[in-house]
Amino acid sequence: MVRGRAVRRERTPPTAYGHRPRTDPRRIEESLKDAAPVPFWxxxxxxPVPHPPxxxxHETDLLIVGGGFCGLWTAIIAKERDPQREVVLIEAVRTGWAxxxxxGGFVEASLTHGEENGALHFSRERDVLARLATENFTALRDTIARYGIDAEWEETGMLTVATEPHQVPGLRDAARDGGGDYLEGEALDAYASSPVYRAGxxxxxxxxxxxPAKLAFGLARVAEKLGVRIHEHTRATGLRAPRSGRVEVTTPDGVIRARxxxxxxxxxxSLLPALRLFTVPxxxxxxxxxxxxxxxxxxxxWTGRxxxxxxxxxxxxxxxxxxxxxxxxxxxAVYHRGRRVRPSQDQRRETFERLADHFFLTFPPLDGVRFTHAWGGAIDMSTQLVAFHGxxxxxRVAYSAGYTGLGLGATRFGAEVMLDLLEGRDTERxxxxxxxxxxxxIPPEPFAFPLIQLIRRAVARSDRNGGKDGLLLRLAGLFGVGFDS
Known part of the structure; x- marks a missing residue:
């Protein structure tokens, strides 16, 4: 059996995946026909029981706008730092819904989307960021355990695989630098076997x-137990900060004044219009x-976890x-023209068919497996591919955004930064x-859509061209602009 898998690996085409499906379309259609158009989690x-709008x-010491991981972590840490502080959290829909x-439920310690991206944008701070990342990961794990949150936490490792020849040296170099164990052949097959894998x-x-949903709901329960007032279906529509007095955040049915x-x-x-060009959905x-x-x-x-x-x-x-x-x-990684987040964009048949094709190309023995759920969602991408805070x-107002798919662990760190800033603390963070x-x-429309499509095509060409970036990506890199799927 191992010998047979090795033969299939040698037959792998130079490009493992592409935009043209290689799986029988009828097989793809059958696999997707019963998939529910909602997030599995x-x-x-x-x-949880809905919180009232x-x-x-109203007045409060601290107002948090947003009921996802970043807002929930901010609420919990704020009460842990000062149990007497009055904290109100408002969410436009439901906590954890976006x-x-x-x-995917992947929790990485990294705050920089990997070492290469960290070296590009934060070369002088790499050691500090690595230490802070470890501390944040440990604190996240300990908080989940301390409050008894049933988030199905598992620390079971990560296998990164090369599906193209040019990716193999990078994995070998990472292993040599202490980044993990390099795997090939039977050693790789012991963790997962696929005709598209060349190394791991x-x-x-x-x-x-x-x-993710269990974690979000668990964090909301903890926040409430600590005394945080959570209000759902309460959309923030504006922010005003007079020189004297409290910051005012308006909603369709009222106003909240907060220190x-x-x-x-x-x-x-963002409620701060000046920040709206720094992320894109x-x-x-x-x-x-x-x-x-x-x-x-x-x-x-794939018998491990x-x-x-x-x-x-x-x-x-x-x-x-x-x-x-x-x-x-x-x-x-799809940018829909208009820079808006719409429920209608959560479904994209073209992408679901492409993903199904790639799934069966990766794991041929799973012929006949069906998908029960198919969904999408918007990621707040920044050009540095990691969050920014300020x-x-x-x-009197702090912000944290631009997580670019790395938010599950890093949002806790962003919460600490925002609270440090609001409390006037000078910290490493x-x-x-x-x-x-x-x-x-990122430029506004109508420039954003053609520019992002141009960069996406350049990224695809780079993958097909042995990882060699063309002129556009090299120029973007010089200006600190990145794009990733």
Whole structure:
């Protein structure tokens, strides 16, 4: 059996994936026909009892706008730092309904989207960022355990695979630098076997997996127990900060006056108009399989609990759930013209068919497997591919945004930065470049759409061209602009 897999690996075409499907279209259609158009995580567990909307005039010490991971972490840490502080959190829809409830559930310690991106944007702070990342990851894990949040936390390692020849040296170099164990042949087959795999890098530390909805709902319960007032279906429509008095945040049915305000709206338009060009909503799409049997998982050699991702710029990420489904996402990073977040954009048949094609190309023994869920969601992408943080209105308003798909772990760090800034603390976190300087802005429409499509095509060409960037990507890199799927 191992010999047979080796033969298939040698037959792998120079480009493992492409935009032209190689799986029988009827097989793809059959696999997707019963997929529910909702995030698996939010469909898997009942949501908490709705929190009442807020109407009328109210005052508070700290107002948090946004009920995703970033806002919830800010609420919890704010009460842990000062239990007497009055904290109100408002959410436009439901806590955890957006990116926090529909991501892949990958928790990385990294705050810089990997060492290469960190070296590009934060070369002088790499050691400090690495230490702070470890501290944040540890604190996140400890908080989940301390409050007894059933988030299905697993620290089971990460397998990064090369699907193209030019990606192999990078994995070998990473292993040589202490970044994990380099795997080929039978050693790789012991962790996962595929005709598109050429090599792998197994990293055991600082990678974890969670059930995102369970984590979001658990954080909301903890925040309430600590005394945070949560109000859902309360959309912030404006922000005013007079020189004297409190900051005023308006809603359709009232106004909230707060001594300090933390903006955790991420992909949604900021209440600070000057920040709206520093993120753009890029949609990511995901498939979830039906539960797989032990025999099916053994057929692809994936009997462990580690997650997997490939090394391309247009990359796939995949992991197992508690009941042995496979979550399969990534590759396409789609910007919809208009820079808006719309429910209608959560579904994209073209991408779902492409993902299904790539799934069956990766794991041929899983012929006949069906997908039970197919969904998408918007990621707040910044040009530096990691979050930025800061303060405005004489330090009375703080913001954190631009997580670019790395938010599950890094939002806790962003919460700490915002609170440091609002409390006037001078800390290692507030002295970081990502807390003092904004990334390169992304032009408004009508320029954004053609520019992003141009860069996406350049990224795809780079993957097809042995990882060699063309002139456009080289120029973008010089100006600190990145794009990733």
């Amino acid at each position: 939010l469909d898997d567990v009942p949501g 807020l109407a009328g005039a 990116a926090s409830g529909r991501n 890098l197994l990293t055991r530390d600082e990678h974890a997996y969670v059930h 300090r305000v933390a903006l955790a709206t991420n992909v949604f338009p 890029v949609y990511d799409y995901v498939l979830m399989t039906e539960p797989l049997s032990a025999e099916q998982l053994a057929a692809i050699g 580690h997650g997997i991702a490939d090394s391309s710029r247009e990359f796939h990420y995949y992991r197992k759930t508690a009941d042995d489904r496979i979550l399969w996402g990534g590759y396409d 303060a405005a209105k004489n330090g 507030t002295r970081l470049r990502m807390s003092r300087r904004l990334p390169v802005p």
